[in-house]
Ligand SMILES: NC(=O)C1=CN([C@@H]2O[C@H](COP(=O)(O)OP(=O)(O)OC[C@H]3O[C@@H](n4cnc5c(N)ncnc54)[C@H](OP(=O)(O)O)[C@@H]3O)[C@@H](O)[C@H]2O)[C@@H](O)CC1
Ligand SMILES: Nc1ncnc2c1ncn2[C@@H]1O[C@H](COP(=O)(O)OP(=O)(O)O)[C@@H](O)[C@H]1O
């Protein structure tokens with residue numbers, strides 16, 4: 427298992443070129459946040475915007491529109507049951523983040539299936555939270571896309587069938603190969619399984635154990651893979667590293683670190699890393 431190093435992150439978060447515009451830094455569609463879990467959509471979307479994604483559109487339950495806009499005027503919104511609006515957005519974006527707070531009822535399942543039917547093979551597809559559980563419980567086929575799963579240990583148990591106590595590198599790798607997707611297995615010392623290699627995060631800690639912390643990471647991963655397109659694996663590792671790096675910094679003066687506080691620190695942390703590249 428290889429360690430994710432600070433050097434890798436410094437070399438991934440490069441200085442922005444001047445001859446660019448918002449379309450140069452990724453366009454993503456976030457699909458999540460039902461009427462119970464609106465906070466997940468807010469955290470997903472905020473993390474993506476603060477992590478530098480050029481254009482973010484959030485497909486969510488309409489009851490979340492006002493609170494989302496009040497917290498994050500930078501995002502655009504659509505009703506997540508509006509198939510035509512979703513289809514139009516899927517023709518414009520280069521990445522999708524689906525599942526945080528999506529819920530698991532029949533409406534959530536319909537939305538997930540519709541996105542799977544319409545996502546394009548060259549798009550990044552980050553699958554988190556409820557979407558992972560829906561795939562597991564309904565045995566859904568995966569679409570042709572650049573798929574990145576972000577399960578916590580229980581979600582991974584549901585998806586892979588491997589009980590948490592048996593989630594060894596060998597067992598996890600076998601399940602990852604079957605899925606043929608990148609797996610970010612979130613836990614203390616998160617592990618990332620790619621087709622070639624396993625990477626481990628050695629930073630982060632229990633100050634991060636607050637609901638919404640994974641929703642935040644999913645938004646960051648979406649923003650990084652669509653923005654730092656030279657190397658998708660380095661982009662994912664950088665998102666995972668910076669997420670925990672900020673939490674550790676905040677953890678020096680706070681007993682717990684809240685997802686919305688972490689999100690606010692993303693831009694200044696990215697600047698610091700971008701100034702250190704060789
Ligand atoms: N503000 C919002 O809108 C929020 C919305 N959210 C959304 O809610 C949806 C449901 O997601 P979820 O993660 O809350 O529920 P679920 O998948 O049942 O997992 C919990 C079960 O797994 C177990 N467990 C074992 N190991 C674990 C581990 N390493 N990490 C975590 N859990 C672990 C755990 O064990 P226990 O706590 O009982 O010891 C428990 O039995 C999802 O769409 C998500 O995006 C949340 O983000 C919260 C903020
Ligand atoms: N004790 C811990 N040590 C390190 N990281 C942790 C710890 N507890 C939680 N985290 C991190 O917080 C995030 C939690 O993700 P998740 O359970 O999906 O949250 P949520 O669904 O509530 O947003 C993961 O990135 C996980 O690695």
Ligand SMILES: [Mg+2]
Nearest residue numbers: 555578640641
């Ligand atoms: Mg989660």
